[in-house]
Amino acid sequence: EVQLLESGGGLVHPGKSLRLSCDVSGFTFSDYAMNWVRQAPGKGLEWVSGISGSGGTTHYVDSVKGRFTISRDNSRNTLYLQMDSLRAEDTAIYYCAKSSPVGIYCDYWGHGTLVTVSS
Amino acid sequence: AIRMTQSPSSLSASTGDRVTITCRASQDIVNYLAWFQQKPGKAPKLLISGTSTLQSGVPSRFSGSGSGTDFTLSISSLQSEDFATYYCQQYYNYPPTFGQGTKVEIK
Numbered sequence: 001e002v003q004l005l006e007s008g009g010g011l012v013h014p015g016k017s018l019r020l021s022c023d024v025s026g027f028t029f030s031d032y033a034m035n036w037v038r039q040a041p042g043k044g045l046e047w048v049s050g051i052s053g054s055g056g057t058t059h060y061v062d063s064v065k066g067r068f069t070i071s072r073d074n075s076r077n078t079l080y081l082q083m084d085s086l087r088a089e090d091t092a093i094y095y096c097a098k099s100s101p102v103g104i105y106c107d108y109w110g111h112g113t114l115v116t117v118s119s
Numbered sequence: 120a121i122r123m124t125q126s127p128s129s130l131s132a133s134t135g136d137r138v139t140i141t142c143r144a145s146q147d148i149v150n151y152l153a154w155f156q157q158k159p160g161k162a163p164k165l166l167i168s169g170t171s172t173l174q175s176g177v178p179s180r181f182s183g184s185g186s187g188t189d190f191t192l193s194i195s196s197l198q199s200e201d202f203a204t205y206y207c208q209q210y211y212n213y214p215p216t217f218g219q220g221t222k223v224e225i226k
Contacts, residue, residue, distance in 0.1 A: 037163075045155070045163060045206055045217040059213045062120075095162055104210040105153040107174070109162040 002026035002108045004096045009113030012086055022079040022096030022110060030054070030074040033099035035106055036081045038092035038115075048094070049081065050104065064090075086117045121145050121209050125218035131226040138194040140221045142207035147187050151211040154183055154192045157220075158203045166205075167192065197223070 008020040049070040069082040097106035122145040150170040155163040167183040207218040
């Protein structure tokens, strides 16, 4: 059974940093690209970042480029999102999601972790 | 980035009704279109990929169609468990982008 479990969310002041983690099981982690998708309170879904199975290729939405860094540790079956220079508009539930084998859409999702950026 | 526009933003329907949601892309995305269902407090669930391919376990009352820029999600006979918010997503290129969502409510 595929399982994705996010952690690391919380309340943080504007300008500060936070690192999210996602522990996965139930599939060969290194074989699949992974993603972070967020959802602001009461709003829709926004893809944030993606990383290839090897970790050698990364992609970001423009609004987080230069501030967020996606990475993975295939020996630990863990995905990360380092979030720096956080802004109020980064407040959202952050979902870890596995890419399908055939396209950049997400076939399995974690339950999400809430990040609140506020003074 | 490719802009995805869903209509309507919300709709009210009764159990047993046929429901259709439309998704329009700002440029040709061929058939690289997925549909997700999200219930309150839950993570999104993948329903359809490749415009019309139902994921394992998704009831056959759900169907998808379209190509190029215009796509639809249909529910042939709405059931109580189908009341939720539905999102389309293009995965033709980066960044993958979602529509704003369509909330299906009980009439």
